[in-house]
Amino acid sequence: MAREFARKFYNSKAWKKCREAYKQSVYGLCERCGQPGDEVHHKIYLTPDNMNDPEVTLSWDNLELLCASCHSKEHMSKYDVVREDVMFDENGDLIRSE
Template identity: 35%
Template structure:
């Protein structure tokens, strides 16, 4: 099945097959971000208790381009949200606006 549209992807990510596979990958990777681990850091759920979702299961080869690998364990790894966003170049160029235009003493 192709996963080109957002609707197709959304349906896939809500499927029981994906949920089961996602849990297998999280357990296999010990609930640790694999990119942080490659960099000598450790990132698990415990580091960021305020966020509702801290870890993603990422398709190494993108779902849109390789739909046949959608549930292939060798094509999946756990990434923290920060590493996942960095990989897909999301939200990296948005700077927070400074609340204050100048210093107030």
């Protein structure tokens, strides 16, 4: 979900046109894993300070097509989402690792 300051940009014709053209240019495949891509990701994250800079918002040099999984990994990499002390059992229940 887009942050509030970027909502207008992500709904703009310019972004939608750029997004689709970029997606087609990489054949709709995630540029990290090769699966079908869903998200056109900004390598330099959008901020209120750079929102009006087309070199950041619309430049293909700053874009990367990612699948949902790779996009989630990109944005969640700052969090430790894997723990060594727990695991899922055959029923999908969380249990302590041995």
